[in-house]
Amino acid sequence: MTTVLLWLGVLLACSMLVAVACERIVHVYQQTRSRMIAQRYGPLIERTLGGDRDARRALIASPPRDRLGIAWLLVPLVLTDTSRDRVAPVRDLFQALSLVPLAERLLRSRFWWRRTMG
Secondary structure, eight states: OOOHHHHHHHHHHHHHHHHHHHHHHHHHHHHHHHHHHHHHHHHHHHHHHOOOHHHHHHHTTSSSSGGHHHHHHHHHHHHHHOOHHOOOOHHHHHHTTTTHHHHHHHHHHHSHHHHHHH
């Protein structure tokens, strides 16, 4: 009986070690990806909000997998500066990037972790 409990304890400790390692790997991946998106699209967003049409076309042509990351870059801009001159171009960019339907789809999800992103 003692041997079984010992092996059960070792098994639980190993499974916890694997769970923590997987969580850390996912966290590093997400941080690296968000940094990459910020470096790639941050200057384009600033130029787009400044009125550059070529930068706007480049943002609209971005891959769909990067659009949620672009949204994460746009939202703080609106939260820090709520003037109409800043909000209107961001709203137009949200609509041009088809982020509104994405947000609505996330909000309708049955999974709570997807609803929090919407």
